[in-house]
Ligand code: CAA
């Protein structure tokens with residue numbers, strides 16, 4: 001029996017990186033997956049590739065920072081599939097700079113996408129999850145949110161804020177049969193990490209007990225566990241998937 005058979009899952013930021021790998025992983029387990037992403041070109045392309053691999057997927061363009069756009073994406077999902085079971089709040093951006101050089105615009109943009117975007121998406125899907133009396137909300141935090149990281153004032157603030165939201169929603173929604181959990185990945189091999197100077201990556205690897213960066217599949221497998229019935233009694237948890245940086 002597949003672990004997500006006939007579940008309807010929205011994965012934000014699924015046109016690339018970790019979200020894309022999660023879409024493939026969920027598809028393999030029988031889910032119907034909406035790739036909800038800002039990047040229309042990559043999203044359409046990836047969705048057609050996943051369809052060719054035999055998965056039930058749809059691309060819907062969304063800007064998670066824009067409430068109207070999120071509401072439209074959620075409505076389109078519900079109209080198409082008749083229900084929503086799982087939301088993976090995976091979309092995220094970086095605008096790294098040392099505190100002294102970070103512009104107020106870049107501070108705000110990262111908060112709008114990485115923190116407020118999760119508020120919009122979760123609030124928009126909530127009525128559908130409540131209607132079913134069951135649902136899974138997964139929130140992508142980061143080692144930067146729990147540990148801090150040089151050059152990431154905006155990003156660390158958003159990712160730490162997500163942990164507060166996760167625990168609050170776990171308390172509010174547990175009684176409605178909805179599990180809310182966070183995954184806090186360590187440095188993972190995607191376009192996001194390609195921007196980090198090589199010198200910094202070398203330093204980082206030395207701090208990781210596993211001595212390697214994460215792979216998108218390492219994170220996708222954690223999403224899968226938290227999306228499946230196997231985690232029905234896990235609520236308000238922050239699952240660190242970082243090779244042992246945080247312990
Ligand atoms: N950890 C430790 N030291 C770091 C560091 C980090 N993450 N980032 C930078 N430094 C150090 C540099 O090695 C440098 O040290 P020295 O002065 O000894 O040479 C010092 O900080 C200043 O760095 P720069 O000379 O590069 O300064 P800059 O102003 O040109 O650039 C920066 C600053 C934009 C922050 C750049 O250093 C940078 O991009 N750093 C990486 C930031 C980072 O780790 N981002 C994570 C992106 S991946 C992600 O976000 C996913 C996730 O959730 C973890």
Ligand code: NAI
Nearest residue numbers: 013016017018038039063064091092142185187188190192
């Ligand atoms: P990525 O850059 O490969 O993919 C992010 C996706 O989000 C892209 O497809 C992008 O188009 C989409 N996106 C960006 N802004 C959006 C918006 N406003 N609305 C909708 N979609 C938007 O990044 P990656 O690495 O796959 O990151 C996925 C998540 O994992 C992010 O939340 C990131 O912060 C988090 N993370 C990543 C780590 C890493 O080392 N790669 C480590 C810890 C957390």
